[in-house]
Amino acid sequence: MERLSFIVAEKSYLIRKGVVSIINRIEGAMVVKEMDNLGSINSEILSHNPDFLVINPNLIPKTEDHRNFHIKMELSEKVIAISSVSPFRKGMLSSFREIIDLNDSKEEIYQKLKSVINPELTPSANYVVSSELSEREKTILTHVAKGLTNKEIAEILFLSAHTVITHRKNITNKLGIKTISGLTIYAILNNLIKMEEVR
Amino acid sequence: MNITHDMKMADVIHLNYSLLPVITRFNIHLGFGDKSVGEVCEDFGVNLDFFIEITNSFIDDDYIPQKDLNSFPVKLIVDYLHKTHTYYLEEKLPELLSMISGLSEIFDNPEPILLIKNFFSEYQQELQSHIEREENIVHPYVLEIEDSFNQNSKDSKLVEKIKTYSINDFAKEHDNVEEKLYDLKNIIIKYLPPCKDKALCNRFLTELFRLEKDLNAHAELEDKVLIPKVAKMEELLLEKYTKI
Numbered sequence: 252m253e254r255l256s257f258i259v260a261e262k263s264y265l266i267r268k269g270v271v272s273i274i275n276r277i278e279g280a281m282v283v284k285e286m287d288n289l290g291s292i293n294s295e296i297l298s299h300n301p302d303f304l305v306i307n308p309n310l311i312p313k314t315e316d317h318r319n320f321h322i323k324m325e326l327s328e329k330v331i332a333i334s335s336v337s338p339f340r341k342g343m344l345s346s347f348r349e350i351i352d353l354n355d356s357k358e359e360i361y362q363k364l365k366s367v368i369n370p371e372l373t374p375s376a377n378y379v380v381s382s383e384l385s386e387r388e389k390t391i392l393t394h395v396a397k398g399l400t401n402k403e404i405a406e407i408l409f410l411s412a413h414t415v416i417t418h419r420k421n422i423t424n425k426l427g428i429k430t431i432s433g434l435t436i437y438a439i440l441n442n443l444i445k446m447e448e449v450r
Numbered sequence: 451m452n453i454t455h456d457m458k459m460a461d462v463i464h465l466n467y468s469l470l471p472v473i474t475r476f477n478i479h480l481g482f483g484d485k486s487v488g489e490v491c492e493d494f495g496v497n498l499d500f501f502i503e504i505t506n507s508f509i510d511d512d513y514i515p516q517k518d519l520n521s522f523p524v525k526l527i528v529d530y531l532h533k534t535h536t537y538y539l540e541e542k543l544p545e546l547l548s549m550i551s552g553l554s555e556i557f558d559n560p561e562p563i564l565l566i567k568n569f570f571s572e573y574q575q576e577l578q579s580h581i582e583r584e585e586n587i588v589h590p591y592v593l594e595i596e597d598s599f600n601q602n603s604k605d606s607k608l609v610e611k612i613k614t615y616s617i618n619d620f621a622k623e624h625d626n627v628e629e630k631l632y633d634l635k636n637i638i639i640k641y642l643p644p645c646k647d648k649a650l651c652n653r654f655l656t657e658l659f660r661l662e663k664d665l666n667a668h669a670e671l672e673d674k675v676l677i678p679k680v681a682k683m684e685e686l687l688l689e690k691y692t693k694i
Contacts, residue, residue, distance in 0.1 A: 298632065427640065432572055433633030436565045440641050446561060 396438035
């Protein structure tokens with residue numbers, strides 16, 4: 252079974268280490284990145300492609316709507332909050348998948364995380380993250396490797412530039428390769444294009 | 451376990467041999483006998499406090515600085531950064547290059563290794579120009595700031611410079627040289643066809659991981675110590691000389 256990866260963002264050292272230590276003790280789960288602020292959260296999400304994000308909502312700047320963070324994380328079901336907010340105000344936190352309360356016991360936190368991880372226990376969540384490229388992604392990757400820009404690719408495939416960018420993000424997440432030269436090597440090694448076709 | 455001034459230097463190496471290139475960077479030679487960290491640093495003219503902070507943060511991500519890193523002169527930090535640059539350019543890159551030439555002999559199909567070779571030389575160029583920019587532009591600038599700060603003399607040219615190009619601009623431009631290294635690791639781990647000499651592949655990959663760790667520690671020193679320190683000096687200089 253693949254390991255499920257977590258990013259934990261929490262300012263308090265004690266709380267963060269506590270959450271991390273519980274996650275790392277769950278079978279099939281591991282923390283890939285700890286953060287004490289959200290400065291580089293989006294690039295960390297891009298580079299680690301975590302399955303879950305555990306975050307203290309207080310870290311989100313007041314000016315920024317926390318829904319924006321969900322969009323960047325693709326799926327709000329993947330975001331878990333750490334919070335000390337009293338129960339009657341928890342409505343504010345309803346968009347998070349699960350809420351770890353600071354007063355929770357070890358068992359409670361463990362059970363909450365377990366229920367998030369095991370989709371069969373929670374019928375609503377039903378997403379499988381595949382690392383195989385789709386046919387469309389392969390087509391786009393081929394064009395990227397040949398050196399075409401997003402705009403050019405969009406025109407050829409009758410897509411919006413935005414859609415091409417989304418596909419490219421997904422390709423990078425699936426393959427773990429960020430640069431164009433790196434993607435080109437992947438495309439050649441996997442016979443998507445020939446070496447002579449580059450540039 | 452933290453490294454302290456009264457520990458034996460030999461024990462420091464036993465504790466963590468990944469420090470070897472770091473110790474070399476301080477111009478410290480092996481063969482310390484039973485001398486302590488403090489004694490060895492004195493022998494080689496190394497700033498003991500700086501040595502302790504650098505080595506501890508290198509081996510332990512969670513290390514809590516014992517001395518305020520801001521108290522070290524910019525020159526000391528820049529010297530150290532410069533030595534790590536030399537290490538990358540004169541030791542690490544040639545070493546990796548020679549491994550790549552070795553790799554080209556162990557694949558039936560020359561294509562994958564040719565691709566990796568080209569990719570690595572792109573990476574090499576990026577790293578080189580990154581280093582050149584730091585050494586030719588950024589480092590002279592930060593030293594100038596420190597000089598002016600210490601001498602307490604007004605330098606209107608420098609004040610203009612701060613206004614047009616400050617250390618925070620440099621921080622923003624700080625490009626992502628690590629992206630290619632990340633890709634290279636993944637290509638080798640996930641997508642390289644089987645090769646005859648697994649040991650050589652592993653050695654190459656291990657060295658890439660080592661280089662990455664070293665580069666991260668290097669970037670950390672720049673981002674968390676050098677840049678904030680210089681930014682503070684800039685701020686004070688501007689405050690002082692634009693009012694008068």
